[in-house]
Amino acid sequence: MRPSPVGTPEWASNDDVEAAQADFDRNGFGGALNLYRAIPLSSELMMAFAGRAVLQPSYFVFGDSDGLNQLRMPVEEELKVGCPDLRGFVQIDDAGHWPQLEQTLTFNKLLLEFLAEVHGGLDQFDQ
Known part of the structure; x- marks a missing residue:
């Protein structure tokens, strides 16, 4: 993974970054993409709550x-x-x-x- 061009933000520790990177290395980016893949289904399911x-x-x-x-x-x-x-x-x-x-x-x-x-x-x- 390439290094961040801006470094670690003040609010994140190196341990946070290393844990996030380890999760990414282990699981890939599929979970984050699945949110977008599920938008049509989510929209359909949420129609039951329209106007509520x-x-x-x-x-x-x-x-x-x-x-x-x-x-x-x-x-x-x-x-x-x-x-x-x-x-x-x-x-x-x-x-x-x-x-x-x-x-x-x-x-x-x-x-x-x-x-x-x-x-x-x-x-x-x-x-």
């Missing part, structure tokens, strides 16, 4: 540098149509597609606050 809303409490977190934002920026009011109990909509600075890995402390703080709001207190969660 997520009624459970929800929270949307995204990175300001996520490449998908260039395709379509998330819009809170649009999300509320499908998630009427949307409790939070937060853009995390200096994060891309994986804010839970790239800005772990910020993401975990938001997650714990959401869980506390939904479940009534942080005392039940180890911090």
Whole structure:
């Protein structure tokens, strides 16, 4: 495998990279491609949920540098149509597609606050 032209990101350890590379070496790229191969079937199966809303409490977190934002920026009011109990909509600075890995402390703080709001207190969660 060729080396990364930019090196290991700050948020990933060399152990993370080596584990991912070992998985890739062992399993190939088929799993990632299967997601795209299954789109027609997934779309067909999801038709049963067309027009349905997520009624459970929800929270949307995204990175300001996520490449998908260039395709379509998330819009809170649009999300509320499908998630009427949307409790939070937060853009995390200096994060891309994986804010839970790239800005772990910020993401975990938001997650714990959401869980506390939904479940009534942080005392039940180890911090």
